[in-house]
Amino acid sequence: KAGVTQTPRYLIKTRGQQVTLSCSPISGHRSVSWYQQTPGQGLQFLFEYFSETQRNKGNFPGRFSGRQFSNSRSEMNVSTLELGDSALYLCASSSGQGFRGEQFFGPGTRLTVL
Amino acid sequence: AQKVTQAQTEISVVEKEDVTLDCVYETRDTTYYLFWYKQPPSGELVFLIRRNSFDEQNEISGRYSWNFQKSTSSFNFTITASQVVDSAVYFCALSDPTGNQFYFGTGTSLTVIP
Numbered sequence: 001k002a003g004v005t006q007t008p009r010y011l012i013k014t015r016g017q018q019v020t021l022s023c024s025p026i027s028g029h030r031s032v033s034w035y036q037q038t039p040g041q042g043l044q045f046l047f048e049y050f051s052e053t054q055r056n057k058g059n060f061p062g063r064f065s066g067r068q069f070s071n072s073r074s075e076m077n078v079s080t081l082e083l084g085d086s087a088l089y090l091c092a093s094s095s096g097q098g099f100r101g102e103q104f105f106g107p108g109t110r111l112t113v114l
Numbered sequence: 115a116q117k118v119t120q121a122q123t124e125i126s127v128v129e130k131e132d133v134t135l136d137c138v139y140e141t142r143d144t145t146y147y148l149f150w151y152k153q154p155p156s157g158e159l160v161f162l163i164r165r166n167s168f169d170e171q172n173e174i175s176g177r178y179s180w181n182f183q184k185s186t187s188s189f190n191f192t193i194t195a196s197q198v199v200d201s202a203v204y205f206c207a208l209s210d211p212t213g214n215q216f217y218f219g220t221g222t223s224l225t226v227i228p
Contacts, residue, residue, distance in 0.1 A: 033216070043205065043218035056214045088157060098213025100147050100166075105159040 002027065004093050004106035012112045018079040021109045025072050025093030031055075032074040033103065034066060037088040046089075049074055050097040078111075086113045116141045118208050118219035126225045127196050135191045135222045137206030143167075145211035148182065148189045153203040153221070162204075165189065196226045 005024045013019050025032050034046040045058040049068035066076040072093075078085055088110050092103035117140040127133045139148065150162040163173060165182050173180045177194045193200050206219040 035218075042220045045216050045218075048214075058215075090157075090159065092159070099209035099216040100164075100213040102161045102164060103159075104161070105151075107156065107158045 004091060004104050006089075006091050006106040006109050008109060009107065010110045010112075012114060013081050014114050015081055015083060017081050018077065019081060019111060021076045021078075021089055021091075021111070023074045023076070023091030023093075023106060025074070025091075026104055029093035029095050029104070030072050031094045031097050032068055032072060033092045033094075033099075034074070034076050035090040035092065036060075037090060037108070038084075038086070043090075046076070048098075055097060081113045083113050085111065087111060116143075116146075116208055116210060116215065116217050118206050118217050120204075120206055120219035120222050122222045123220070124223045124225070126227060128227050129198060130195050132192060132194050133196050133224065135193075135204050135206075135224065137189045137191065137219060139187050139189065139206070139208050141187075141208060141210070143211050147209045147213070149207040149209070150180065150189075150191050151205045151207060151218075153205065155202070159205070162191075193224075196224075198226050198228050200224060201226045 007022045031050045033048040037043045048056040052068045063079045068074045088108045090108045092105045094103045119138045146167045148165045151159045153159045170182050179192045181190045203221045203223045205221045208217045
């Protein structure tokens with residue numbers, strides 16, 4: 001079974017630009033979650049999607065948004081990039097909704113904002 | 115509010131030594147879920163274990179063991195006879211009873227020296 005895939009693996013953007021990251025969950029998984037990992041703030045939950053609906057959201061500004069498609073693939077968008085958005089963005093999928101069970105993580109997208 | 119504390123930022127041990135990674139959590143909920151994840155240098159988090167708050171049995175899986183003590187709000191992780199491949203960052207995490215929020219600790223970076 002293929003694991004969670006994230007594209008692209010690396011991105012370099014400049015301040016003010018916007019970026020879209022993509023995540024393909026494990027086949028059959030309907031829940032996709034996004035996390036931001038930085039040296040200063042650690043791993044922080046961004047949002048969770050289940051069956052194309054955003055179920056939960058972490059404490060991030062509205063510049064961070066996402067969506068999920070009918071095939072469970074998810075995209076995350078960050079608009080008006082700031083230097084502090086430089087981070088590793090991790091996507092995870094699970095078979096059920098919520099965080100009671102095991103999440104399977106992708107390799108992440110390393111975003112650098114210059 | 116929920117919180118996970120991993121006081122040990124970095125640990126170094128010599129191969130074959132035993133090592134314990136500490137995790138202390140805070141929650142007002144009586145039902146919750148605790149997790150450990152491993153993040154090797156490749157960046158992809160790997161699920162190790164899940165424990166719900168009603169199951170205080172300790173668990174052993176090969177060289178790994180977990181000690182869950184509700185009385186001290188701790189969920190510690192021990193690696194016996196450590197190996198170089200155990201070098202990684204280990205995260206303890208907590209989800210609330212609804213499974214709608216997920217909180218990671220700051221992680222403990224373990225280096226096993228050959």
